[in-house]
Amino acid sequence: MSAQVPISTRIKRTLEVDGLTFRDLDGDGQLTPFEDWRLTPAQRAADLVARMSPDEKIGLMVITSRPMGISQRNKELTSHDGALDEQHLPIKLDPHTSAGIPFEGTTEMISGLHIRHFIMREEPTGARIATWINAMNEVAEESRWGIPVIVAANSKNESGAFKMGASAEDQPFAQWPGTLGLAATGSLEVIESFAAHSRAEWRAAGLRKGYMYMADVFTDPRWFRGQGTFGEDPAFVAAAIRALVRGFQGEQGLEPDGVALTTKHFPGGGARENGTDPHYAEGRFNIYPTPGSLEDYHLPPFQAAIEAGTSSVMPYYAIPSQEKSETPQGRLTEFEQVGFAFNREVLGLLRAMGHRGYINSDSGVLSKMAWGVEELSTAERVGRAVMAGTDLFADTNDVAAVREAFVAGHFSSERLDEAAALLLEELFALGLFENPYVDPEEADRIVHNAEAVAAAADAHRRSVVLTKNHDGTLPLSADALRGRRVYVELMETGVSVRRLDALRDQLAAAHPELDFTTDPRHADVAILLLRPFIGSYFEFVGIGDLSIDDHSDIDIAKVRRIRESVDTLVIGLNTAFPWLLDSIEPIADALLVGFETDYGVMVEAMLGAFSPTGSLPISFPIDAAAIAVDEDGRCASPNDVPGFAKEQHMDGRPYVYVDADGNRYERGHGLGYAA
Secondary structure, rough: OOOOOOOOOOOEEEEEEEOEEEOOOOOOOOOOOOOOOOOOOHHHHHHHHHOOOHHHHOOOOOEEEOOOOOOOOOOEEEEEEEEEEEOEOOOOOOOEEOOOOOOOOHHHHHOOOOEEEEEEEOOOOOOHHHHHHHHHHHHHOOOOOOOOOEEEOOOOOOOOOOOOOOOOOOOOOOOOOOOOHHHOOHHHHHHHHHHHHHHHEEEEEEEOOOOOOOOOOOOOOOOOHHHOOOOHHHHHHHHHHHHHHHHHOOOOOOOOOOOEEEEEOOOEEEEOOOOOOOOOOHHOOOOOOOHHHHHHOOOHHHHHHHHOOEEEEEEEOOOOOOOOOOOOOOOOOOOOOOHHOOOOOHHHHHHHOOOEEEEEEEEEOOOOOOOOOOOOOOOHHHHHHHHHOEEEEOOOOOHHHHHHHOOOOOOOOOHHHHHHHHHHHHHHHOOOOOOOOOOHHHHHHHOOHHHHHHHHHHHHHHHEEEEEEEEHHHOOOOOHHHHEEEEEEEEEEOHHHHHHHHHHHHHHHOOOOOEOOOHHHHOOOOEEEEOOOOOOOOOOOOOOEEEOOOOOOOOHHHHHHHHHHHOOEEEEOOOOOOOOOOOOOOOEEEEEEEOOOOOOHHHHHHHOOOOOOOOOOOOOOHHHHHHOOOOOOOEOOOOOOOOOHHHHHHOOOOOOOOOOOOOEEOOOEEEOOOO
């Protein structure tokens, strides 16, 4: 006899069959096959799809950002005690879309448009998330099939991750180093711990779908989104992605207490054209100037995700450039000049690699980023994408365009049924048809719990990379600092006096034995914490300059003045890019590198609380000439090849930075303290 699974219901009744409890979701008093949790997700989905109307299936095929009731200032425009935002906007304004269509209230979306997939952009507490998702599922439970709601979010557990809508009073999930920082640990054990703790937080809050993680290999050093990858080593990225899929979803596939992952951005977003990105027209092409690069470097992490059972895969916006690529690239031969969500060959390759879940487009492919199909109407774009293999359209509520495409015959009934079944299978596998509700109080107990915070702190320590330690400058032990005054400076985008003072106060409280000064002219030792930054997520701001100076929000003249004032200069570089280091490394006695690593942890490493064990997950270029772009737009080093392999394609010219001590800043480099 099957073991009873957890059941929760607020609207529909339950049934007792063979001593087991089921939800009577269609209200007919009988156990319908799709209600029977003893059947497989595929069997249940097939049964339900056969019962649904075309409009109900079409509603499944969009996922839209959905503001919460707590973000609605006019509480008269909310329902469910303020949990749901019910405002109907005549036009939705969003950085991902230019569609200019109305934006319905929450209940209207669920009940009227049959939408069941939503994206959370805010960053609230666990209880607030749980209350909101519970309220949406109450609305969904009232529908004739009781199809539950699923809410997705971008990754929430890494410091520095791209977030929208955070508010000061909200409690974040446990904050680990950035994904590059996780890669810098070199430890799959750390990544497995990250997945386990993060999964528990997501599950407790009711978040059951993650737009994560990036299986892209960081090959173009200027790419703004490279900071969200796991580095440039395809083998390590593949191992990390495999561990993450299994850690979030389950070892044997998607489990009822798992979080479904959408692995992105197929077939790899790293093959950029000089760092530009397909969020804007100037970056709309993936380029493959190196023979075999797609198969050798960019596809292996996606193969790992597929073999681990990733629930869905997100293709990127880009067009595979035929003009600027060496073709064919392995199994990619036609180079159809349309974006990946519309590209039959690319999505066919994804299926040929073994992906059996659904294909989730990136945000805005029907409007703002419809590269290669700009001349088509929105409905025609829908049809082109669906017939190419796309099942779910991201960040749009344009159900009308999907319906128009179907009625006009731009995609077939068979594809509608296939997409609906794939999308429903995920909901069944997650147990949401049985148990869609969560406990808000439990969410607050689990989110940011002490054990997760401690594990994250350990990962921060293990993410610190010691790249230079001239004459054993570090560690700066208490004995070494006796009688010497220490100056601490922080330089990052938008840094405030309050932020700097808070950091200095934190360090002074942690180290009362040290003599700190706020004037570098009175110091013997200076600790400089730098976080240079360039670029933009949504707009082209020119070819990125990886120099560390004023343009990247580092007051390099002040850095030099501090160097002149002190005997010892130690720099902690929190990096999002493989920067050109020639402005800071030669004047530093020691250099540590972190990747959204906690500043306090970096200082603890400098002071000898622990010996750094991290290693670089990316290679740093030797100089501007190594990444220079000529008048024809060709880069001196291949954009589609990882840093550690670029010199193989540069006719004897160097790529990797070498410091004053002879250390080579290639992927895998990292020093430790002498025993």
